[in-house]
């Protein structure tokens with residue numbers, strides 16, 4: 001597959017845009033390939049500027065469960081933009097989408113729209129701190145919650161309590177109130193809460209981790225988070241920016257039967273436009289200005305085009321039967337892939353619903369430490385083998401892949417064959 005136009009476009013981009021990208025992972029540096037410059041997309045496919053077609057498994061990082069350029073969504077966005085793309089006033093579309101989100105996730109009794117997942121988690125944490133009057137935030141290693149200063153924190157060493165910024169430009173002072181604990185480690189979390197729980201404002205977690213590759217919660221992990229936060233009066237925040245409207249019509253919280261105090265959604269909720277939301281218990285969300293003392297705002301928040309695309313998307317996804325059918329099809333696909341790869345002792349398939357990661361790892365991947373031991377050079381080879389076969393999988397060992405409703409059985413069969421060959 002030749003990509004001269006992509007290469008030229010990327011060279012030009014690098015003159016003006018740092019690294020040639022507006023988000024680092026797009027540079028494909030982890031897999032040693034020049035970036036693909038996209039031109040258009042439809043259903044499960046993306047075409048690049050050279051006219052190559054890829055079957056996409058990244059799906060804009062999980063944005064498109066309905067597939068790319070789904071016609072109801074595109075039509076709704078087109079109609080909205082003709083009426084005006086922003087008013088700086090209230091619109092009825094915000095309430096309609098809020099109603100759909102609330103119906104899907106009743107724990108989001110009140111919610112507010114923002115423009116990105118980063119903004120959603122940042123704002124949720126501020127509200128939780130305002131509500132509790134406490135400062136400490138507990139997060140889990142390997143979970144990603146956007147790029148706000150106090151969230152770019154990783155466990156500094158084996159001592160879970162020692163923390164350091166995972167990015168330059170983040171003052172150590174900003175990370176002082178963030179505690180990073182190992183994911184899926186119920187004992188460490190319970191011990192921390194027993195000692196320091198009364199100072200914790202919020203515990204934020206990806207209920208299924210998707211940003212160290214897909215890592216499901218162990219039985220009891222989320223239940224323990226719920227029980228301990230309740231006991232100590234801390235706010236439990238589910239970051240469902242990926243899992244919301246992805247795993248079930250009510251996200252991971254419905255799948256696992258846990259009601260968090262607050263939830264963040266993004267990706268799918270904007271139907272491919274910049275929208276996300278944070279919400280939760282009415283008394284917590286009541287802390288927000290103008291009714292309460294916690295400030296948060298946004299010029300383009302609740303943008304009418306994004307609201308229309310989100311409404312068209314969630315309208316298609318309000319029926320749990322859609323998920324049952326889709327997840328069943330994905331399950332059949334995973335069983336096939338697992339049987340094809342069964343003889344490979346150093347390859348693992350982690351999957352939940354329509355999300356999966358193939359780990360080049362001889363151990364079970366249950367947290368950041370195990371995920372980090374994966375064979376990254378081997379993943380890079382696998383990625384490029386897939387690309388040669390016309391499949392664009394998420395370009396890092398530490399990301400999820402996303403199967404849309406437009407990936408039919410024929411595509412999934414071909415995908416299983418390509419995975420088998422590419423792993424080999």
Ligand SMILES: *Cc1c(COP(=O)(O)O)cnc(C)c1O
Nearest residue numbers: 116117118144145146239241242
């Ligand atoms: C993508 C993501 C975010 C950040 O969302 P952006 O829209 O990229 O700012 C936050 N949390 C999770 C779990 C995500 O996957």
